[in-house]
Amino acid sequence: MSVEEEDCPPLLETCAGERGNEDDDSDGWDEMEVSGEQTTCLFCPLQFHTIAVALDHCRSDHNFDLLSLKAKYDMDCYSYIKMINYIRLQKPHPKILTESSVALWEDDVYLKPGDMETWLMYDFDDLGSAPSTPHYAIDGKAPISNLSFSDLQRQIQELTIQLKHKDMLLENCHKDMEHMRKVTKTIVDSGDSLNKKIPNNVISSGCDSSDYFNSYSHFGIHHDMLNDAVRTEGYRDAIYKNIKMFAGKIVLDVGCGTGILSMFSARAGAEKVIGVDQSEVLYKAMDIIRENNLQDKIHLIKGQLERVNLPEDKVDIIISEWMGYFLLFEGMLDSVIHARDTFLKPDGLILPNRCNISIVGVDDIDRYNKVVNFWDDVYGFSMKCMKSEVLREAFVEIVPPEKVITNSVILTEIDIRTCDVNACIFSSTFTLSAHKDGMLTAIAGYFDTFFDLETEVRFSTGPHATRTHWQQTLFYLPDTIVVKKGDRLEGTVSCTRLTKNVRGLSVTITIGKNKYHYSLD
Structure with missing residues (x-):
């Protein structure tokens, strides 16, 4: 072996691929494969x-x-x-x-x-x-x-990071398998197996749990949602006022939770209702279904919708309460779209079938002082450095109707019958007109939901509507804006997914020359 070959780092020889014949006139270094x-x-x-x-x-x-x-x-x-x-x-x-x-x-x-x-x-x-x-x-x-050699080093570093990530996934897989073994042993050792069978109307997908689905295992969340009359009665009215559309049909309830929409559908005359949910609340939903003697009509499946097998190839109706804060934050729209594309008949219904997102301008200096200016003097100490972090967060709270200072503007319309998973990525211009003198302290976002059926039903989560558990989403401005009646504020709202959390949102609001960034995470 020549001196040149002894000095050559092995990595470069690997990157170059197999070397040519030793009789080749080329020294092998002019070019690399x-x-x-x-x-x-x-x-x-x-x-x-x-x-x-x-x-x-x-x-x-x-x-x-x-x-x-x-x-x-x-x-x-x-x-x-x-x-x-x-x-x-x-x-x-x-x-x-x-x-x-x-x-x-x-x-x-x-x-x-x-x-x-x-x-x-x-x-x-x-x-x-x-x-x-x-x-x-x-x-x-x-x-x-x-x-160059530095490029190769960079590639090695990046590949090493990827390898560590794969190792982490593999380790998590082993942990999940060990957990499944312990659960199985507990079931086997629990006594009279004839009295402890897993109900045959529940199918477990076996997919990994997540913080998102675990959050819906807390029953307080379901109390808040069921206690939201605007939400629950909106769905009830859409079903009961269009009862003939449900008679004899097969219904898929995506994210069924406690099963309230499944039971509405069954009472409306559906032949079969399939409820799918990944959270632990599904086991309580089973008890609720039995309490109401609907177990012959309603079949519950535990698991992630994208990974489960349904007892029916196609369904006539998909119903889901998938909406999150600012409509899209932590919503289940992706799952609803998957259900639509996979299980819905070509002439089937999807409920709700349409939503939109709107904004209004808010003048609430008292609330602004409590949330933002609070950090100027905290028990005699300046904590102004906290403001930048606070102002990057979107707040979910109620906007009193009298604090609305502008008209409302629709940012985006989502047709759930035809949209794709990129519906959460949009950029819209707006013009807000002040209807009174005041101080613009925040932009508030909300959404409206539509059931375009023979008897139409809709509900709003806006400041002028009855309060819902969704409330409104507040984007506080770093610099308040003095406005006079008739003033027009022009800008842009851009929305996309967060990289670190696909259920989270990154929102950018531009007003004039000022640009503000927010996250819902």
Whole structure:
């Protein structure tokens, strides 16, 4: 072996692939073989030999012009990396990116390393220069300068992080299996097995539990929801006032909880009702169903909807109370969409079938002082540094009707019969008109729900409607705005999912030249 080969780090020999014949005139160092991994389109499964060809495809087939986007948002290489990670994580329609008035990927969470791919190897700073050359050539070769030792070290670091993540998942899997063994042993050892059978109308999916589903195991939450007359009577009226639409039908109740919607449907004449819920409250729902002698009509399944098998291939009606704060926070819209696409007959009903999100301007300086200015003097100590963190959070509370200072504006409409999982990603402009003099201290968000049936039913969670357990979602402004009657405030609200919590939301509100970021987590 030559001195050169002895000094060569083994890693580079691995990356270069198999070495050629020893008789080859080349010393093997002018070029390095790369993996030859093709570039997958940002918006569809097609693959291309180079970034350049992929960019042309995105521009011609998806109307996504990266060069125009670079100029529009004055993007640098860091913004480009965040955009690629945002697209891979959120999977937005390209129209959302090109027509948004703000860069939706500004959050630094999108700088965290994900799966390595050729898009992240592209020299974004060269985009628009002449010539603009991607790192990967047509023949699958890359110059050593473009695949430097520091690049290799970075790739190793990122792969190590991914490996640790996989190890963590594997460890969690082993823990879950051990837990299942203990539960099984407890059942076997518990005595008379004939009197302790697991009810045959419950199927456990075996999927991992989560904080989200565990939260719905607390019965106080169900008390609050059932005690919400606007919510519960809204669903009851939609079913009972359209009773002939339920007669003889098969109904799927997504996230059935205590089973109230399932029982409404059964009483309305449904032939069979299937209730699915992943939380532990389902076992109490079984008792409730038996207490009301509806066990022959209502079949309960414990598990995550996306992983369970239903006793029916298709259903006539899907009903679900899936809405969360600001409509989309911790909502189950993704599960409802999966149920619709998987189990609903082509001519089936989905209830509710439509929702929208609206905002109004709020003037409540007393509440603002308690929430925000409180930190100026806390028992004689200044804690102003806390304000920035407080102002990044959205608050869920009641807005007194007399504190509303502007008209309401609808930000987005969601047709649950046709929408997809990107319904929570939107950007909407608004114009709020002050109907009296005052001080704008916050923007309040709320939603309306519609059952577009023969006898229509709807309810609102807005400040002027009867109070609901959803209340309103308050976005307090760092700088209050003095307004006069007739003043118009123009801006934009952009919403997307949080990376660290897919059930959470990131909301950006722009008013004039000021931009404010909030999270619902």
